[in-house]
Amino acid sequence: xxxxxxxxxxCQPELGSSILADDFPHFGxxxxxxxxxxxxxxxxxxxxxxxxxxxxxxFISKIKSFEHLKPNWDSYGAIPPSGDTVxxxxxxxxxxxxxxxxxxxxxxxxxxxxxxxxxxxxREASVYFNPDGSDDVILSEGNEVVSxxxxxxxxxxxxxxxxx
Amino acid sequence: xxxxxxxxxxxxxxxxxxxxxxxxxxxxxxxxxxTPRKADKNGLSVDVAxxxxxxxxxxxxxxxxxxxxxxxxxxxxxxxxxxxxxxxxYAHALIVGKITHSLAKRLANLAVRVSLD
Numbered sequence: 249x250x251x252x253x254x255x256x257x258x259c260q261p262e263l264g265s266s267i268l269a270d271d272f273p274h275f276g277x278x279x280x281x282x283x284x285x286x287x288x289x290x291x292x293x294x295x296x297x298x299x300x301x302x303x304x305x306x307f308i309s310k311i312k313s314f315e316h317l318k319p320n321w322d323s324y325g326a327i328p329p330s331g332d333t334v335x336x337x338x339x340x341x342x343x344x345x346x347x348x349x350x351x352x353x354x355x356x357x358x359x360x361x362x363x364x365x366x367x368x369x370x371r372e373a374s375v376y377f378n379p380d381g382s383d384d385v386i387l388s389e390g391n392e393v394v395s396x397x398x399x400x401x402x403x404x405x406x407x408x409x410x411x412x
Numbered sequence: 413x414x415x416x417x418x419x420x421x422x423x424x425x426x427x428x429x430x431x432x433x434x435x436x437x438x439x440x441x442x443x444x445x446x447t448p449r450k451a452d453k454n455g456l457s458v459d460v461a462x463x464x465x466x467x468x469x470x471x472x473x474x475x476x477x478x479x480x481x482x483x484x485x486x487x488x489x490x491x492x493x494x495x496x497x498x499x500x501x502y503a504h505a506l507i508v509g510k511i512t513h514s515l516a517k518r519l520a521n522l523a524v525r526v527s528l529d
Contacts, residue, residue, distance in 0.1 A: 386517055396514055
């Protein structure tokens with residue numbers, strides 16, 4: 249005998265169902281069985297439409313404008329960021345906004361990088377999207393660097409550091 | 413002939429003020445102002461304040477802002493500086509060493525805007 253049981257779970261966004269499944273490994277399909285009974289519990293993830301904040305939308309628009317910069321845009325030979333770098337920075341701002349991380353500053357760098365910065369008092373976080381596709385996260389307090397890593401390693405630290 | 417740079421020497425960095433910019437709204441400067449370009453093989457260009465004037469160093473007040481950092485602050489974070497006079501700019505110097513994002517950020521946080529108003 250199979251009994252189906254569906255639940256709907258409203259989650260605060262990390263957009264994309266695969267990310268949700270990874271974030272909640274104990275959810276999803278579960279099966280339990282006894283001698284003559286099998287119960288399958290299916291949890292359906294419901295991601296409500298996520299409204300981008302006005303501020304994040306403005307920063308995204310600014311980041312997108314970096315793609316149209318001309319070579320030597322700063323008159324010292326700066327290289328404009330590539331479309332890939334712009335896309336990564338935009339996706340990150342969306343993700344940060346969904347986690348209520350308020351962007352403070354964005355800028356293109358001289359070598360095709362983009363930085364996205366956050367600030368809370370004297371705490372600062374800088375996320376660099378490098379032209380080779382890598383990223384760096386630097387958390388600092390005053391002039392002391394507290395930690396250095398990558399987005400994969402340090403996103404949760406970034407959240408707790410700035411949203412503390 | 414290059415001169416020694418003293419710990420108390422002020423080093424001046426010219427920073428573009430056109431949009432997009434390396435300068436935040438509160439007039440602090442982002443790490444990109446101290447990020448070397450691929451062409452900066454020998455180091456990051458600065459001027460030694462003792463050997464020039466703020467007016468000369470900024471070149472064009474409408475396009476640039478000037479930021480100052482002391483030589484000992486540069487040395488304290490593991491970098492160095494050396495006088496590198498050019499034909500048209502005797503005050504020219506270089507901040508040398510591997511300037512990572514993190515060190516560029518520290519330089520930027522230490523830099524103070526020089527007001528010419």
